[in-house]
Amino acid sequence: MKEFKSSSLTQVSRTRNKQVDALSKLASLTVSYLTKKVLVEVLKSPSIEELEVQDIIEEEGTTWLTPIIEFLKEGKLPTSEGEALMLKLKAKQYMIEDNVQHTKGYLSTLLRRVGIDQSNYLVREVHKGISGTHSCLRSVITRLMNLGYYWPTMHMKSMEVIHKCEACQLHSSVKTNLKYNLVPIIAA
Known part of the structure; x- marks a missing residue:
């Protein structure tokens, strides 16, 4: 301490010091059969493969979803101004992810339409x-x-x-x- 020009001690709160606290507790373990090494594994890719779910029943022809999907994918609007405005308003509630239409909820996750x-x-x-x-x-x-x-x-x-x-x-x-x-x- 004599060789430094100045020094100061500051107290760090426990909330900001969780990782160091956990490491110090690991180091102070006196269990003889455990090694005192902290092993860290970095995953380069996901450990499980993503499942692909297929629809059991396919919808045939046009449904109530068709105009909304066409608008979201291609920007296609109906000829009538009133219908086009309504479609734009409805389309704000939806999104397409991986070719599947979802609805956005305020209190829930994305729900599949x-x-x-x-x-x-x-x-x-x-x-x-x-x-x-x-x-x-x-x-x-x-x-x-x-x-x-x-x-x-x-x-x-x-x-x-x-x-x-x-x-x-x-x-x-x-x-x-x-x-x-x-x-x-x-x-x-």
Whole structure:
């Protein structure tokens, strides 16, 4: 210290000193069978391969997604000014990633947009498929959104499938309460 012109000591808070603190604790370990080396492995490539998921049902012809996809990919607009304006406004909610259309959510991750045929298949599979539990509407929709799917008529489509399910009709509870209150008839 005498050879330096000046020196100062400053206290570093624990939040800024986590890595050094962890290294000092590793160095102070007195376990005889562990070596006192910190091994660091740098991965040059991902350790797992990315899975490629294919659609089970392909949409045929034009769907409600077609104009939005054409606008996002090619910038193609309808001839009518009103329709073109509406399409531009709708397209702000969507994005295309790896040739798959997604919708942007405020509180959720990107949700994959599906067409009519795919939506029918998804609802049936979640409600009464291999892992289906014949659950209620809210549970089916929550599961679909957790799986990463979305379409505008999700609630109506799911309600149709659930109300048409034979197993749910057979095993549902029988309502015994009256639809309307009884009205007493007074004799003259």
